[in-house]
Amino acid sequence: MAYDDSDRGGPAAVPRLAGDQPDGSPIAVKILVAGGFGVGKTTLVGSLTEIQPLRTEENLSDAGTFIDEITGVEGKQTTTVAMDFGRIAIHSGLWVYLFGMPGQQRFWFMWDDLSSGTLGAVVLADTRRLADCFPAIDYFERRDTPFVVALNCFDGRGYPDLGEVRRALDIEANIPIVRCDAREGKSCRDVLVVLVEHAIDELTACSGAPS
Ligand SMILES: Nc1nc2c(ncn2[C@@H]2O[C@H](COP(=O)(O)OP(=O)(O)O)[C@@H](O)[C@H]2O)c(=O)[nH]1
Ligand SMILES: [Mg+2]
Numbered sequence: 001m002a003y004d005d006s007d008r009g010g011p012a013a014v015p016r017l018a019g020d021q022p023d024g025s026p027i028a029v030k031i032l033v034a035g036g037f038g039v040g041k042t043t044l045v046g047s048l049t050e051i052q053p054l055r056t057e058e059n060l061s062d063a064g065t066f067i068d069e070i071t072g073v074e075g076k077q078t079t080t081v082a083m084d085f086g087r088i089a090i091h092s093g094l095w096v097y098l099f100g101m102p103g104q105q106r107f108w109f110m111w112d113d114l115s116s117g118t119l120g121a122v123v124l125a126d127t128r129r130l131a132d133c134f135p136a137i138d139y140f141e142r143r144d145t146p147f148v149v150a151l152n153c154f155d156g157r158g159y160p161d162l163g164e165v166r167r168a169l170d171i172e173a174n175i176p177i178v179r180c181d182a183r184e185g186k187s188c189r190d191v192l193v194v195l196v197e198h199a200i201d202e203l204t205a206c207s208g209a210p211s
Contacts, residue, residue, distance in 0.1 A: 026095045030117055031192065033084070034101045034140070035124035036132025040152040040182030041100040042084050044124060047185045048098060048192070049086025083114060096192070103132070111139060120146035120199040122191055124182065127151055127160040130168055137169060146199035148176040150191045174201075 033041045084100030099114050101107075115121070121140050125133040133149070140147040149169065151160050162177050169177075176194050181187045 026089075026093050028095050028097055029119050030097045030099065031195065032099050032101055032115055032118050032121040032145075033124060034111075034121050034133075034136035034147075035103055036126070036129060036136075037103045039103065039124045039126045039129075039132065040154075041103065041124055044122070044150075044152075044180075044182040044188050044191075045084040045086045045098050045100045047183055047188045048088060050089060051087045083110065101136070103136075105135075108135070115139075115143065115145060118145060120148075120195050120202075122195055123147050123149050124180075125149055125151050125165075125169075126154060127165060128154075130165070133169075137171060141171075146195070146202040148178060148191065148195045148198055150178050150180045152182045153179050174198075 033044055035041055083102055084098070086098040088096040088098070090096060099118075101111055101114050121136070123133050123136045123140065137147070137149070139145075149165070149171065151162075151165065153160075160179070162179075166173075166177055171177075176198050178191055178194055180191050
């Protein structure tokens with residue numbers, strides 16, 4: 001799998017049109033899913049992928065409760081110890097690879113490798129624990145990686161006022177904030193569409209090309 005690795009400090013180059021690869025191999029578009037512990041990253045990747053998702057789930061142990069902040073997600077039984085991985089084939093020449101980034105601070109060392117060559121990121125947030133997505137937002141802002149914030153609504157319990165959320169997150173007005181249900185494929189696809197449109201806008205603006 002070949003990604004554009006030339007720009008680890010910024011957004012990936014605009015992917016060429018599908019079928020444009022000289023060797024006929026599919027174009028790979030890499031999208032990250034980030035956010036705090038228990039926000040629904042593994043669920044979202046599982047809802048979207050067409051292949052069996054690669055999961056690296058382990059049971060939460062009593063010892064881990066002193067390390068992982070489980071307040072608000074006390075019912076959670078497992079945790080992702082490396083990453084989630086899934087794939088969507090848009091058609092035979094264009095594949096989307098999804099990487100769920102581990103949310104816990106002790107795995108942040110993996111973020112640079114995982115984010116290399118990405119088109120953009122979905123930052124999943126739970127409005128009951130909004131601050132947990134700050135590290136991911138800071139990270140993508142610093143790297144100029146296009147991202148959208150997707151509020152996982154948890155059966156309406158985290159149903160938010162989008163204006164309030166934008167003020168609380170203090171993000172640029174052009175960064176989309178959308179609601180989703182991480183368990184619903186269609187809802188998650190809508191999030192990806194918003195991300196791709198946003199990434200194209202950002203990359204077009206960066207390149208100075210007329211939109
Ligand atoms: N009710 C409800 N549960 C959800 C939703 N999204 C995730 N979950 C559950 O929340 C828990 C944490 O989700 P998970 O995907 O493991 O979070 P991660 O730590 O971000 O990967 C799991 O038990 C999921 O089944 C949702 O939209 N509604
Ligand atoms: Mg997970």
